[in-house]
Amino acid sequence: MTQVAEHTDRAQYQADIDTLAAADTNDTLSALRDAGAEKFSEMDFPHYKEEAWRHTNIKPILKSTFRTHIGASSASVTTDDLAAHSYTKDGLVEVVLVDGIFSSELSSLDTLPDGVVISSLATSEASMDLLGELVNYTNAFVALNTALVQDGVCITVEKNTQVDVAVHILYVTTGQANTATHPRNVIVAGESSEFNVIESYVGLNDESETLTNGVCEIVVGDNAKVTRHKVVSEGASAHHLMTTQVTLGRDSRFNAFAMTLSGQTVRNELCVKMTGPGGHCDLNGLYLNDGDRVIDNALFVEHASAKCYSRMGYKGVLDGNSTANFTGMVLVPQDSQQTDSDQLNNNLLLSDKAVIDTKPQLEIFADDVKCTHGATIGAFPPELIFYFQSRGMDPLTAHGILTYGFAAEVVDAIEVEPLKERLADYVFTKYSPN
Amino acid sequence: MLHVNNFHVNVEDTEILRGLDLTVNAGEVHAIMGPNGSGKSTLAQALAGHDAYEVTDGTATFLDNDLTEMPPEERARLGLFLAFQYPVEIPGISNAYFLQSSLNEVRKSHGLDELDALEFQELLAQKMELVNVPMHFADRNVNEGFSGGEKKRNEILQMAVMEPKLAILDETDSGLDIDALRIVSEGINNLRDPERAFVLVTHYQRLLDYVKPDFVHVLYQGRIVKSGGPELALELEEKGYDWIREMNPA
Ligand SMILES: Nc1ncnc2c1ncn2[C@@H]1O[C@H](COP(=O)(O)OP(=O)(O)O)[C@@H](O)[C@H]1O
Ligand SMILES: [Mg+2]
Numbered sequence: 001m002t003q004v005a006e007h008t009d010r011a012q013y014q015a016d017i018d019t020l021a022a023a024d025t026n027d028t029l030s031a032l033r034d035a036g037a038e039k040f041s042e043m044d045f046p047h048y049k050e051e052a053w054r055h056t057n058i059k060p061i062l063k064s065t066f067r068t069h070i071g072a073s074s075a076s077v078t079t080d081d082l083a084a085h086s087y088t089k090d091g092l093v094e095v096v097l098v099d100g101i102f103s104s105e106l107s108s109l110d111t112l113p114d115g116v117v118i119s120s121l122a123t124s125e126a127s128m129d130l131l132g133e134l135v136n137y138t139n140a141f142v143a144l145n146t147a148l149v150q151d152g153v154c155i156t157v158e159k160n161t162q163v164d165v166a167v168h169i170l171y172v173t174t175g176q177a178n179t180a181t182h183p184r185n186v187i188v189a190g191e192s193s194e195f196n197v198i199e200s201y202v203g204l205n206d207e208s209e210t211l212t213n214g215v216c217e218i219v220v221g222d223n224a225k226v227t228r229h230k231v232v233s234e235g236a237s238a239h240h241l242m243t244t245q246v247t248l249g250r251d252s253r254f255n256a257f258a259m260t261l262s263g264q265t266v267r268n269e270l271c272v273k274m275t276g277p278g279g280h281c282d283l284n285g286l287y288l289n290d291g292d293r294v295i296d297n298a299l300f301v302e303h304a305s306a307k308c309y310s311r312m313g314y315k316g317v318l319d320g321n322s323t324a325n326f327t328g329m330v331l332v333p334q335d336s337q338q339t340d341s342d343q344l345n346n347n348l349l350l351s352d353k354a355v356i357d358t359k360p361q362l363e364i365f366a367d368d369v370k371c372t373h374g375a376t377i378g379a380f381p382p383e384l385i386f387y388f389q390s391r392g393m394d395p396l397t398a399h400g401i402l403t404y405g406f407a408a409e410v411v412d413a414i415e416v417e418p419l420k421e422r423l424a425d426y427v428f429t430k431y432s433p434n
Numbered sequence: 435m436l437h438v439n440n441f442h443v444n445v446e447d448t449e450i451l452r453g454l455d456l457t458v459n460a461g462e463v464h465a466i467m468g469p470n471g472s473g474k475s476t477l478a479q480a481l482a483g484h485d486a487y488e489v490t491d492g493t494a495t496f497l498d499n500d501l502t503e504m505p506p507e508e509r510a511r512l513g514l515f516l517a518f519q520y521p522v523e524i525p526g527i528s529n530a531y532f533l534q535s536s537l538n539e540v541r542k543s544h545g546l547d548e549l550d551a552l553e554f555q556e557l558l559a560q561k562m563e564l565v566n567v568p569m570h571f572a573d574r575n576v577n578e579g580f581s582g583g584e585k586k587r588n589e590i591l592q593m594a595v596m597e598p599k600l601a602i603l604d605e606t607d608s609g610l611d612i613d614a615l616r617i618v619s620e621g622i623n624n625l626r627d628p629e630r631a632f633v634l635v636t637h638y639q640r641l642l643d644y645v646k647p648d649f650v651h652v653l654y655q656g657r658i659v660k661s662g663g664p665e666l667a668l669e670l671e672e673k674g675y676d677w678i679r680e681m682n683p684a
Contacts, residue, residue, distance in 0.1 A: 382485075383522055384522055384524065386484055386485075386506060387518070387521070387522045387524070388507075388536075389483070389505065389506035389507040389510065390482050390483075390506050390507075390509075390510055390515075390516050390518075391510055391532070391536040391539075391592065391596065392507050392510040392511045392536050392537075392539040392540045392543070392596070393507055393535060393536060393539050394505070394507045394539075395507075397535065397539065401527055401531075401532070401535060402524070402526075402527070404526070404527070405524065405525055405526025405527040405575075406525065406526055407526075408526045408527075409525060409526045412526075
């Protein structure tokens with residue numbers, strides 16, 4: 001059965017690959033697509049028996065057929081549609097892509113400071129030498145993204161440039177049933193630069209089943225600092241799979257926030273490779289799950305150099321019949337001495353039927369290392385609830401406030417104020433008792 | 435205001451309070467003293483309504499309401515306040531927000547309008563001044579990372595905001611250095627009112643130098659074995675708890 005389903009699925013993807021190849025677009029991306037198509041033909045989709053995918057139920061994705069949007073979307077999207085998701089009023093630079101294709105009307109690039117270049121992949125020659133250089137084909141979805149890439153965002157930050165204004169990349173899915181988009185981002189921060197980016201994945205339709213299959217490549221140059229925020233606000237019936245691959249130079253710093261708010265199936269895969277001493281990565285995440293949704297965070301940090309620090313701090317709130325999976329793998333090869341690494345995954349279960357599978361993992365071959373890992377799963381202790389009651393609040397109110405507080409801790413660490421405020425409001429509205 | 439008669443309380447099927455009687459009227463300050471393990475916290479927690487403390491016999495009424503079947507939050511809304519011996523830490527929730535929610539629940543139950551953030555901020559600033567706690571208490575998460583003394587002072591701040599009719603302070607003085615004790619005592623004294631009563635549960639006489647009680651009770655093995663005026667506290671201080679033990683052989 002699965003075999004047949006997967007075969008059908010591939011046929012549509014293959015048809016779209018062929019359509020793109022046949023189109024006489026003189027598109028600079030075609031070489032990359034060809035390479036991706038070849039890879040895709042060699043790879044099987046992940047199997048649920050594979051450890052890294054064990055809990056991401058991708059059967060619904062494999063069983064459905066998703067037609068890839070070719071060219072600009074026919075759906076019309078206005079600034080009003082985006083109002084709730086846009087940060088232009090807060091002064092952020094904003095790049096908007098509708099169904100995977102760059103929209104110059106909806107984007108606001110006027111306030112872009114010197115030293116930063118933002119371009120649409122489809123029109124940029126410059127991006128070509130960067131694109132695809134970094135990517136590892138960790139699974140067939142990465143190959144599929146590469147085979148069907150039509151557009152995306154390329155950002156380069158010049159050496160010694162400190163970018164004060166955050167850049168917001170907003171991918172909007174209009175939600176035509178059974179369509180797929182394949183977002184692709186490349187971010188390269190030059191030596192000693194500093195850069196903040198927000199990537200939002202927003203679905204405007206809760207009914208139709210869609211697929212967002214993204215790949216993001218990030219290079220943090222020597223002594224540079226990049227803070228990346230990923231916010232998943234997909235439609236209620238949407239699937240979202242994304243692989244992010246990050247390379248850190250020496251003395252560089254990478255801070256990440258992966259905030260998963262909505263979507264039927266969401267998988268955030270984040271692979272970080274620390275290539276020089278003094279590298280520092282701080283990976284934070286929050287996932288808010290309910291209904292019968294599935295959220296998977298799969299993190300892989302490779303301490304390819306000695307003297308690096310990595311931290312993972314992920315928190316989840318699970319309600320209803322939802323499922324979440326956390327895999328945090330830290331690899332420390334033999335030569336990577338003086339490694340320091342912490343992993344923590346805390347989960348709050350609001351329902352008996354919610355399922356969490358958490359696996360902080362370490363593979364250590366060096367001997368001079370300091371690594372900790374841990375996970376907690378639970379509800380609030382009765383003493384805490386009693387404290388609220390003794391102050392006049394009923395248990396329901398107590399649970400709401402405590403849940404908000406649990407999630408707000410991740411949000412509070414965000415430094416881009418408008419984002420922090422909006423997420424805090426979101427969490428508050430979702431869990432607060434009133 | 436508070437009438438406790440023949441109060442029996444079990445914890446995990448062990449009888450801890452064994453027929454305790456206590457009457458507290460508006461405006462009075464009662465001190466309850468006793469050696470460790472005598473049941474002081476058990477009394478405080480049972481009156482506040484913690485469900486680990488099972489009332490097996492006797493009665494407790496507060497402002498003519500039967501307490502025994504009443505949920506803790508309703509007791510609090512009626513004006514019963516417990517300052518905890520060991521206040522818990524609440525991650526992610528600021529003191530200001532916690533107190534605002536708390537006060538608004540109480541106000542709602544009395545048919546009063548809720549205070550918005552701005553109105554509450556003003557009120558909180560006044561209360562902080564009244565009990566002499568620093569401004570940073572407002573934005574810090576409830577008790578998180580607080581020192582022992584700061585936690586106790588935070589309980590006093592909560593009391594000031596909630597304006598209870600009856601405040602039971604469970605060893606709020608324990609573990610405080612002399613400066614902190616003075617500040618806490620001043621806070622309590624500033625909240626004294628003819629309409630408000632206090633039950634000061636304490637292990638040490640020291641607090642009573644600063645907050646003058648009307649009555650002192652000695653709790654031992656789950657019963658009040660001796661009651662008197664402030665001089666009883668001094669006598670206890672002088673003779674030690676062994677005096678009580680000798681008078682009440684097991
Ligand atoms: N939650 C509890 N669980 C188990 N035993 C308890 C609990 N609370 C109190 N006790 C027991 O009840 C007795 C009285 O304790 P407590 O009321 O805390 O005394 P005090 O406050 O006077 O020191 C002690 O023997 C103590 O071990
Ligand atoms: Mg005690």
